[in-house]
Each structure stands twice: as structure tokens, then as C-alpha cells.
Amino acid sequence: MRFEHIDTTIQTLGEAKIPSPLLQPANGECGAYFVDDDERILLHVNEKQVAQLKADGIPAPAFESAGPRRKIYFDPSKLRCALVTCGGLCPGLNDIIRSVVLELHHRYGVRHICGIRHGLQGFIPKYGHSTMDLSPETVTNILDSGGSILGSSRGDQDIEEVVDSLERMHIGILFMIGGDGTLAAASKIADAIHSRGLKISVIGIPKTIDNDVFLVARSFGFDTAVDIATQAISGAHNEAEAYPNGIGLIKLMGRESGFLAATAALARQDVNFVLIPEVPFDLDGPNGFLENLEKRLTHRGHAVVVVAEGAGQEFFEGRKKMHDASGNVKLYDIGLLIKSKIVAHFKERGISVSLKYIDPSYIIRSLPANSNDHVFCSFLGRDAVHAGMSGKTKLVVSHWNNHFVHVPMDQVITQRKKVDPDGKLWATVLEATGQSSLKNPAPKKA
Numbered sequence: 001m002r003f004e005h006i007d008t009t010i011q012t013l014g015e016a017k018i019p020s021p022l023l024q025p026a027n028g029e030c031g032a033y034f035v036d037d038d039e040r041i042l043l044h045v046n047e048k049q050v051a052q053l054k055a056d057g058i059p060a061p062a063f064e065s066a067g068p069r070r071k072i073y074f075d076p077s078k079l080r081c082a083l084v085t086c087g088g089l090c091p092g093l094n095d096i097i098r099s100v101v102l103e104l105h106h107r108y109g110v111r112h113i114c115g116i117r118h119g120l121q122g123f124i125p126k127y128g129h130s131t132m133d134l135s136p137e138t139v140t141n142i143l144d145s146g147g148s149i150l151g152s153s154r155g156d157q158d159i160e161e162v163v164d165s166l167e168r169m170h171i172g173i174l175f176m177i178g179g180d181g182t183l184a185a186a187s188k189i190a191d192a193i194h195s196r197g198l199k200i201s202v203i204g205i206p207k208t209i210d211n212d213v214f215l216v217a218r219s220f221g222f223d224t225a226v227d228i229a230t231q232a233i234s235g236a237h238n239e240a241e242a243y244p245n246g247i248g249l250i251k252l253m254g255r256e257s258g259f260l261a262a263t264a265a266l267a268r269q270d271v272n273f274v275l276i277p278e279v280p281f282d283l284d285g286p287n288g289f290l291e292n293l294e295k296r297l298t299h300r301g302h303a304v305v306v307v308a309e310g311a312g313q314e315f316f317e318g319r320k321k322m323h324d325a326s327g328n329v330k331l332y333d334i335g336l337l338i339k340s341k342i343v344a345h346f347k348e349r350g351i352s353v354s355l356k357y358i359d360p361s362y363i364i365r366s367l368p369a370n371s372n373d374h375v376f377c378s379f380l381g382r383d384a385v386h387a388g389m390s391g392k393t394k395l396v397v398s399h400w401n402n403h404f405v406h407v408p409m410d411q412v413i414t415q416r417k418k419v420d421p422d423g424k425l426w427a428t429v430l431e432a433t434g435q436s437s438l439k440n441p442a443p444k445k446a
């Protein structure tokens with residue numbers, strides 16, 4: 001993937017003037033760690049790419065490092081903050097809430113932290129959702145619970161009404177935890193705040209089980225999702241191996257990006273076929289999936305197939321397009337389609353198979369985070385607080401080139417991150433599965 005002309009400028013509400021309370025370290029002992037705005041992490045680490053940009057006269061883009069600043073913008077004794085979680089669930093949502101709350105409370109001394117219930121709906125009076133006071137006590141035992149203590153929702157809400165609500169509550173920093181839709185909403189909220197001349201910082205914390213937010217190398221909860229998906233694959237493999245001509249078919253989440261399917265397949269190298277949205281495949285024909293599956297059964301007697309939910313949507317062409325409340329396309333069930341095609345194919349050939357279909361579905365995203373994600377969320381939430389306290393706004397806290405960084409919100413919503421069919425991840429999946437192209441050659445033109 002080659003990125004060009006990425007504007008890495010971070011907006012601020014004004015100059016940060018108050019010395020950070022972190023200058024007086026807890027217990028008066030350990031030295032405090034700070035980051036300066038000019039500490040930057042390069043977008044590209046590849047020497048050739050940097051050299052090419054230089055040759056083209058383009059300055060090498062670099063992101064501001066995330067972390068505590070020496071001076072802050074908000075007076076903690078007067079500051080009110082709000083947190084909201086939107087869109088689908090994801091392991092680690094409660095971890096993020098907890099680390100934001102604890103950092104605001106203990107390290108900055110902020111005492112007014114408010115949880116907005118059920119996503120953007122929580123800002124709109126007509127829904128009647130009350131807010132939740134967040135304090136170290138409220139968040140003590142939430143790490144072991146999946147979901148979000150604040151709840152979530154989908155569906156458009158009036159941005160001006162959201163900002164009215166922020167004004168009414170005298171909010172200074174709004175933390176928005178969600179996927180590309182949430183971040184698009186956050187960007188609009190930040191613009192509306194700016195046009196009203198308000199001093200409210202909007203900080204995005206990217207959440208996606210699909211790991212598909214652009215300019216975010218790793219998103220929280222993904223590691224856990226891979227772990228859970230791996231268990232499903234393991235079960236499917238055991239089932240497939242146990243019976244003659246056993247087939248284990250697993251459907252995993254992944255609307256437009258197949259990172260979860262591809263990564264989980266690598267985590268358990270028992271998988272023989274991986275079908276993802278980015279790589280088209282044929283079902284029928286000499287090179288198609290069904291013929292290849294039959295070959296695999298002939299040679300090895302069992303097979304494991306992983307399909308991402310967004311794969312093969314072209315097989316439903318001509319059917320009515322439906323959308324959810326937020327405008328996301330509702331997918332047709334590729335797992336069930338493939339299941340029925342496998343059954344029909346082997347029946348027609350008189351071959352007896354034992355097909356087990358596993359759809360872990362919402363389990364993947366609604367369970368608590370694993371240890372790696374606990375750690376990851378711990379950094380992410382705290383860095384979101386540091387960004388907001390320093391008066392920065394309209395940014396997303398991201399993980400890039402192994403560092404936590406600030407990425408302008410408008411940049412992450414320009415496109416979706418996808419598995420590169422010519423990149424290392426997919427090449428390795430093909431190698432590990434032994435899968436080759438499942439496309440038939442195009443018919444020769446007369």
C-alpha cells in the first residue's frame with residue numbers, strides 16, 4: 001500500500017497553558033514521562049518509499065506521538081468529560097472506558113465524568129436515556145465483562161442536537177469510541193462545535209472487530225477476536241478429521257475486510273480454504289471452490305474452510321440491497337449459501353460427506369478482552385486522555401509502526417483498510433493453506 005499527501009496536521013482548541021498535574025508525579029517519587037509535539041512517527045518506514053517521496057518533493061508524512069504533554073489546555077478542577085460507545089460491540093470496550101476514567105480521575109484530578117448511554121441516542125432527549133456517572137468505583141470490576149457498560153446503538157442522529165446536548169452538559173472533552181461510522185459522526189460533531197465557537201475537544205478511539213480502520217495498524221479487540229475465532233477453527237478441524245470426508249465450514253465476521261478470517265487461519269494452520277471479500281472466487285468450474293474442495297477430500301479425506309461474512313456477495317447480485325439503521329449494507333449469508341452449494345455438489349456426484357457448519361457470530365465480538373488487549377487498551381485509553389487534556393481535537397488515537405500516535409480524524413475516514421491481495425498477509429495465507437486461485441480463467445473472446 002502506498003500513501004501519499006497525507007495531511008498529518010492536528011487541530012487544537014488553543015494554546016495549552018496550564019502546567020500538567022503529571023509534573024508532580026504520584027507519591028512525589030518516580031520521574032514523569034512526557035512527549036513533545038515535535039516527536040513524530042514516520043508514516044513510512046520503508047527507505048525506498050521515503051526516498052521516492054523526497055524525490056517527488058513531498059515531505060515524508062509523520063504522525064504526532066501520543067502521550068502526556070507538559071502543558072494542558074483544560075483546568076481539571078472545572079472540566080467535565082463525556083464518553084460514548086457506538087456501533088457494534090468489541091472486546092475491550094470496557095477496558096477503554098476504565099482506562100480513560102482512571103487516568104482522568106487519578107492523574108489529572110478530573111471529577112466530572114459522564115457516560116452517555118446507548119451511543120448517539122444518549123445525546124437525544126426524546127430517547128430518554130439517562131447518563132451514567134463514571135468514577136473509579138463505577139469502573140472497578142468491568143474488565144471481566146464483555147460488551148460495554150454504556151451500551152451502544154446504530155442509527156443516524158441529528159448532529160446539532162448532539163452538540164446542543166454537549167453544551168447543556170458543559171462538556172469539555174468528548175471521547176467517542178467506535179468504528180468508521182462513529183468517527184465520521186465525530187468529525188461532523190467537531191465541525192459543528194467549531195462553527196459554534198465552542199471549546200470542546202473531540203477524541204476518537206477506533207473500535208473495529210474487522211480491523212479495517214484506515215491508518216490504524218491494530219485496533220483493540222482484534223487480538224481477542226482472533227483468539228476466539230481460532231477456537232471455532234480448532235473445533236471445526238476436530239469435527240472434520242473425525243468423519244470420512246469431513247468438512248468444517250466456519251463463517252467469521254468481516255464485512256468488507258477479511259483480516260479476521262485471514263489472521264485466524266494463520267493462527268491455526270488447519271485451514272485449507274479462506275474466502276475473503278477482497279479476493280473474488282468462483283464456486284463452480286474446473287478452478288472453482290467446489291472442484292478444489294473435492295480434490296482436497298480425495299487427497300486428504302477432510303477439509304476446513306473459513307469464510308468471511310462479506311466474501312462472495314456478488315453471488316447475491318440482483319437481490320434487493322438492504323441497509324441497517326446506520327446505512328451499512330446488510331449482507332446476505334455467504335456461509336449458508338456455501339453450505340448449501342457443498343451439499344448439492346457432493347450429492348450430485350454421489351459422494352457422501354460429513355459437513356459441520358460453525359457460525360460463532362456475535363460471540364467473537366461480545367466476550368471480554370484477552371490479556372494482550374487488556375494491555376493495549378490500557379495504553380490507548382490513557383493516550384486518548386492525554387490528547388484531550390492538551391487541547392487537541394478532531395483526532396484519533398492510533399497504533400502505527402509500533403507507536404501510539406495522533407491521526408487527524410478526517411484522514412481515517414477517507415477509506416477502509418483492506419487485505420492487500422498482493423501483500424504479505426494474503427501470500428502467507430495462500431502458502432499456509434496450500435490454496436491457489438479459485439477463479440476460472442476468463443473465457444476466450446471469439
Ligand SMILES: Nc1ncnc2c1ncn2[C@@H]1O[C@H](COP(=O)(O)OP(=O)(O)OP(=O)(O)O)[C@@H](O)[C@H]1O
Pocket residue numbers: 086087088089119120121153154155156157178179180181182183184185188207208209325326328
Ligand atoms: N457519515 C455519518 N455521519 C454522521 N453519523 C454517522 C455517519 N455514519 C455513521 N454515523 C453514526 O455513527 C454511529 C455508529 O455508526 P455505525 O453503526 O456505522 O457503527 P461504526 O461506528 O461504523 O461501528 P461498526 O464497525 O461496528 O459498524 C451511528 O449512530 C450512526 O448513525
Ligand SMILES: O=P(O)(O)OC[C@H]1O[C@](O)(CO)[C@@H](O)[C@@H]1O
Pocket residue numbers: 087088089154179208209210253254255309324365
Ligand atoms: O448485526 P450488527 O450488530 O448490526 O452488526 C454486525 C456487523 O458489525 C460488525 O461486527 C462490525 O462491528 C461486522 O463485522 C458485522 O457485520
